[in-house]
Amino acid sequence: MTKVKVGDEAPEFSLPAQDGRVVSLKDFKGVKNVVLYFYPKDFTMGCSVEARTFGENYDEITKMGAEVIGVSSDTSESHQKFASECNARFLLLSDSNGNVRKAYGATGTLGLMPGRVTFVIDKQGIIRRAFSSQVRPKQHVAEAMDALKSLT
Secondary structure (H helix, E strand, O other): OOOOOOOOEOOOOEEEEOOOOEEEHHHOOOOOEEEEEEOOOOOOHHHHHHHHHHHHOHHHHHHOOEEEEEEEOOOHHHHHHHHHHHOOOOEEEEOOOOHHHHHHOOOOEOOOEOOOEEEEEOOOOEEEEEEEOOOOHHHHHHHHHHHHHHHO
């Protein structure tokens, strides 16, 4: 398994969102930067903190010309409830078989828990920042916002 790095082209994907539509990375190419974050599981403490923090900063992130996309293996139905509970006004995608997570190399620690990894992808589809920390969910938002500032 290869882990993507800063400067690599982001792997393409198409996954179902919490509202039932299929979302592809190519939908944003040439239009918006993307903050793509992989998280372990809906309704867990760290993931709830991370989703709420992205939600609290969503307006500022969109003003910087970006869209936030969260990805886990949970179902679209679970994502719908999770988004409502966490005030996540952004896309949550269901990667039920883990293929997109694997394509990005966002696997977990010792295979025990899926990884918490954030990628900032520019409008051309190039990865400009990658941040991984299982235990600092709020830092993912700060890293993403810092990277977006450097792209504007």
